[in-house]
Amino acid sequence: MSVMLSASGLSRRFGGIQAVSNMGLEVATGSITGLIGPNGAGKSTLFNLLSGVIRPQAGKVLYKGQDVTRLAPYKRARLGMIRTFQLSREFGRLTVLENLMLSPQQQLGEQLFPLFSKSRAVAQADDVVYERALEVMEIAALTDLRDKYAADLSGGQKKLLELARTLMIDCDLILLDEPGAGVNPALMGTLMDMIRRLNTDYGKTFLIVEHDMDLIGKLCDPVVVMTEGSFLSAGPFDDIREDPRVIEAYLGGVLLD
Ligand SMILES: Nc1ncnc2c1ncn2[C@@H]1O[C@H](COP(=O)(O)OP(=O)(O)O)[C@@H](O)[C@H]1O
Ligand SMILES: [Mg+2]
Helix, strand or coil, X not given: CCEEEEEEEEEEEECCEEEEEEEEEEEECCCEEEEECCCCCCHHHHHHHHHCCCCCCEEEEXXXXXXXXXXXXXXXXXXXXXXXXXXXXXXXXXEHHHHHHCCHHHHCCCCCCCCCCHHHHHXXXXXXXXXXXXXXXXXXXXXXXXXXXXXXXXXXXXXXXXXXXXXXXXXXXXXXXXXXCCXXXXXXXXXXXXXXXXXXXXXXXXXXXXXXXXXXHHHCECEEEEECCEXXXXXXXXXXXXXXXXXXXXXXXXXXX
């Protein structure tokens, strides 16, 4: 088994709150690894440490064996490790196709210059980018929505577009923070199919932080559980859900049914 991402000894405090404490985890190449834990367990903080949005006070993050602990998110993205970013208001004024055809820098949320007009997006585009956008829209089931403004998409369609944007950049590891949040049940299947297909047909490795146990159970293996900022357990979902320590950690929170 080869390891694509590994973190060890990660710690991050906010004032008096130890959000993440000596946390470690491994994401195997080719896996869809899930990360769960009760509210306040430190999942989002860990996610931000792994993607580079915030820095740890201690610990290390290795991507394909390279120390990326202090690298900015866009630099990690250039190495092939990418996280989704929420569509900002400016992106809402562009169509689905235009969103995909923007430069990688803008897709990474690294806006060096204000996005003042659509023609900017189009001017930057060449045939290769256009062809790729068509292919990506097909994968993401967005082809029929290509001329729709991103702002007018449903919550689930926006998630598909956010995920689709990552595919415009060459990447091997995709980090998703709650991809299922705000997605209606009808689109949930489409979203899960897309993730599965990107994994099996396109070889993408995933780390997914998610509340929705249905998504976790159907897509993720292994599932890593954290509680109170630290590693609790990891394994197949069916084992995890029966682990007494996991059940105890969730008591008073969302129970695994
Ligand atoms: N920027 C921040 N400032 C202060 N406290 C924070 C900040 N981010 C997270 N926390 C705290 O750290 C703990 C872990 O939060 P978080 O990582 O969001 O957990 P989860 O995503 O598992 O619900 C919580 O107690 C939360 O209130
Ligand atoms: Mg969170």
